[in-house]
Amino acid sequence: MSAVPQSSPAPASGWSNAAYGMLGAPLAMAALPLFVQIPAYYASHVGLALAPLGWVLFAARLLDMLQDPLFGHLLDRSAQRQKRWMAAAGVVLAAAFICLWKPPSSPQAAMVWLVAMLVLAYGAHSMLSIAYLSLGSRLPEQGLRAVPWREGAGLAGVILASVVPVGILAADPALIDQRITWYCLFFGAVLALSLLLLLRQPAPPMMAQGERWGASLRALWANRAFRSLLPPYLLNALSAAIPATLALFFIEDQLQERALAGGFLAAYFGAAALGLPLWSALARRVGTIACWRQAMLLSIAGFVGAVLLGPGDRWAFLLVCLATGAALGADLLLPPVLLARVVTQRASVGAAFGILTMLGKLALALAGIALPLLSALDYQPGQGPSSSLPLVYAALPCVLKLAAFVALGRYGRQHAA
Incomplete structure (x- = not known):
């Protein structure tokens, strides 16, 4: 009541x-x-x-x-x-x-x-x-x-x-x-x-209580556009969660710049905040899906550069932080906009955002497996640069981000937004 x-x-x-x-x-x-x-x-x-x-x-x-x-x-x-x-x-x-x-x-x-x-x-x-x-x-x-x-x-x-x-x-x-x-x-x-x-x-x-949880989920599952949005969202979230989990390992061991770790993280999140109004303006000009895909390409470019970095490449990594951080702004801004457009049942909006949140946390959970993967590749924290760390920290997210880019393009062709 x-x-x-x-x-x-x-x-x-x-x-x-x-x-x-x-x-x-x-x-x-x-x-x-x-x-x-x-x-x-x-x-x-x-x-x-x-x-x-x-x-x-x-x-x-x-x-x-x-x-x-x-x-x-x-x-x-x-x-x-x-x-x-x-x-x-x-x-x-x-x-x-x-x-x-x-x-x-x-x-x-x-x-x-x-x-x-x-x-x-x-x-x-x-x-x-x-x-x-x-x-x-x-x-x-x-x-x-x-x-x-x-x-x-x-x-x-x-x-x-x-x-x-x-x-x-x-x-x-x-x-x-x-x-x-x-x-x-x-x-x-x-x-x-x-x-x-x-x-x-x-x-x-x-507020008045809406539909029961089960009814909301059934209504969402019947929404093909909503179902089609979930795979690119999960792939993109996973491509961001893996480097977030490994960022300090990469900074401390691969770059040998432990003292600058705080500055790198601040630059990353600061770029995300500053990028929000820019992505919003671009989305109004070219469309939400096209804007998000451009942000994915920017993130891929940043992580491709990170694969090549080693000790002392502080300025190059700062550029990586700025590029990938700016792309993160689009990841935060644009998925809720697309979701609100495809979920027209007002009583199901809360459940839809709940599912999106769950997928984001699933990506963070899956990102934890990156640590056993690195261990299997003979990486040990505190032992200096490793050939496997850039592959898992940067190359793997590039592959996932590219898959999200392709999936979002397919979504855009099927469901114009």
């Missing part, structure tokens, strides 16, 4: 918009280490073997993908307690995030610790993110001004998480533990403050 508001929602103030948007920063600060920095930290600093580490990441990310629909269903069925779920998820996320950076000294115990903390961190982050986006979808129309606050805060969080943890790990080993502690406490404080500001705001009115 949907709740009926007693009066029309008042226009959102600038303060309430900011209070909503600020949570985007700590969510982004947690997401980047969970998916990019933690694997390299446990391989290089804790000493876990590469192959089992990769399978742990695969299993944890697969669980993260599968639990999202359950969390969404739980939040739908207990919407009046959504703020309590958010507060609880925030506490678990802060604790698990801190514990991930404080593993036991024994590699065997550290592996068990990593599994437990990843399950808690992924689960809490997913619960908090789903509830956050659900709350945002119920803001009054004037509250749409809060979305730029959310995206801006998220960008700030990504850049901060790109620079600070990597800088700490590249500094004096004797200072790493103390500085990581201060960074984790800072993250916990930002998360607590953001949640406090958000949860003190009046809850937006509840």
